[in-house]
Every structure is written in structure tokens, then in C-alpha cells.
Amino acid sequence: MLAESNVIRISDGAGRLGSERAFDVLARARELEAQGRDIIHLEVGEPDFDTPEHVKRAAIAALEDNHTHYTPSAGLAGLRDTIADYASRFRGIAPFSRDQVVVGPGLKPVIWNVLSVLLDPGDEFVYADPAYPAYASAASYLQAKAIAVPLHESSNFRLDLDELEAKITPRTKVLLLNSPHNPTGGVLTRADLERIAEIAIRNDVTVISDEIYNRNLYDAEFFSILEVDGMRERTILLDGFSKAYAMTGWRLGYAIMPAYVARAVSLMGQNTYSCTATFVQLAGVAALSGPDEPVQAMVAEFRRRRDAIVAELNSLPGVSCKTPEGAFYVFPNVSAITRDDAALASYLLEDAGVAALGGSAFGEAGRGYMRFSYAASLETIHAALGRVRDALPNFKG
């Protein structure tokens, strides 16, 4: 007789999937809380603010008006029009059209679907390391070859463009950019993006630009690679509502691309989730067309928190932390304490009650770093760093 664990045979593809450590750490933190421990959460990348009031009102009104049925897979026409208009105005570029927009339940499944329609087995997929883990996981499932370009602290975690260019081969199909960047908070400059565009055009590479943190920018104006001449036809723009509007749990994201690609991505959605919750889509219309002040207030508060957490981290013996320009993460270097960042993260959770992530959870180039999310109040950040300060001298790395 087969052992119980061998009855159902899991596919090889499932075995290639990666996991997102933030969700694993959150689960362990919840277990500790269930045992009565007090845990401070700096692990998950979600704004701690409430979703703006006008967005919630729109969802409630939509439910009361019985907007509770299927929509087209690519999303409601009204939401796609609103996104097309907002996304082009925000970047100061020529208007997009509705048929270029695909909406999904969060950006993450949209990323999966975009990569699924672009990558065949053996295709090369170039991305920055460290990175949001979903990219390499999807590429690996699809049997594409994920080629990592390491980010360096010395250049504030911007891509080294000579290193990037050296990784491009005739098999490179897709280059994925994420600026502002998770997990480092790094931001690519206009000059960086102009040179990357030139490399992409010269090598006939498709660019995916994950711009979900475009509102979480503290020192510079946002610049998109879509603003560079010749990039519109080869770029897939990724964005969503989770980070700017504190809507992580609503699940609403989108991609904008040439219409023939959008049809393929939409068909993937039709085959998997059918469509995105109707009242959530209507809340999305309210988010983009309503007052912007709630977003601006969140960004101003994030800036204060960033400055506070960077200063506190830099005052810890053995820790050095660059000031990130965007997103809501800091990525301090802890290599003077240990290269085993996963062990340090586990120690801080179990012994100090501070949930954070080891940098290597985002790729090999993140080894020796930690990621703290500063999507928590100043008081909470201060309490967490106090615990870290007390616990560090007893860490046996």
C-alpha cells in the first residue's frame, strides 16, 4: 500500500513554486500571539492606515445597489476607462484606451497572468535581485530561466546598467523593473530608465514595469519608463490599489499594455478567476476619481516614519541603513552582526517579539540584510527598535 503522502501526486510545476516569506512569518507571528505573546509586526508590506472613507462608501453603495454579479474578465468598462485616463495623466503621456487595460483581483495574479502569456520554457527573464518573490516563482513555474542582476547598496540599490546589459542575451525575452523597489526602497532615475529603454529597444526585449509603489516616493518626482520614446509598444505597466490607497485586502490591481497582449492576459484571467469582485471594482473607480488628500496624508506620514526608522537603525551597533527614496521598507545591512539574516529574523521574532524579514527571503543578493516595513505608527516603530536594541547583544549568529 502507498504511504498516505504518496496517494495524490503533486505536479513538478507545483514543486518549482517559491513562497513569500512575509506570509510565513506572519503565520508564525499569529501562532505566537495565540499563545499570548505580544508581537510587533514589521514584516508584511501593507499600509496600516484605513482605506479612505469615500472608497468604503462607494463599495457599500455598490453592494446596496446589487452590483454583485460577474463582470467582463478584463474588468468593468467604467473602471478600465478610469484607469486608462488616470494612468496616462499621472505619467503625463498620451491617453491609453480601455482595451489596453486588464483588471484583476490584486496585482499579484495579474503578474502571474502577464508572465504566463509572455514566457515559454527556456526563455530568459531578467530581474533585479533582491526582488518581490512572486516574479521568480512564476518564471520558475513556467520553466523560464530567471536571470538575476544583483542590486548594490553602494548605489542605493539602483541597477548597475553595465551589469544589466551584460546579462542580456538573444534568449532574453522579458526584463522586469520595479521602481520604487520592494524590498530595498531603491528608485531608478530618469537617466537610468532612458538607458534601460535604449538597451531594451536595441535587444528587442519586452519590459514589465511594476510601478505599484509610484505614490510612495519621498524625495523625487515619479518617472516611468513609459515616458521614454519608443517604449509604449514594448512595455507592460503594472499597478494596483493595495499600496497607495491602503486596499491590500480588497484585492484590486491592473496592467496596461498593447491591446493584443491585453486580450491574451484577459483570457488567462477568464480561465482562472473569471473576474474581479464587482463592488470592489466600483470602489476602485471611487479611489482614482475621488479626493487625493488621503493618499497625500499617508505619504507624508510614511516620510516621517522612514526618517525615524533610518535614524534608529543607524544608531544600533553593527547595523547600517541607507535612506530609501521610495516604497515603505528599509533594508539595513546587518552583515557586521551576521550573514545569516534568516536566523536573525527568527531570533528577533521568537525572542524579541519583532516580526521582520531576512533579506535573503528576496534573493541571494539580500543576504546579510533585513527588511523592516515601516507601515506602522511612529510609536510602534520606536517600540520595535527598542526591543531590537535590547535583543541584539544576545544574538548568537
Ligand SMILES: Cc1ncc(COP(=O)(O)O)c(C=O)c1O
Ligand atoms: C513589488 C510588488 N508588486 C506587486 C505586489 C502585489 O500587490 P497586490 O496586493 O495588489 O497583489 C506587491 C505586494 O507586496 C509588491 O510589493
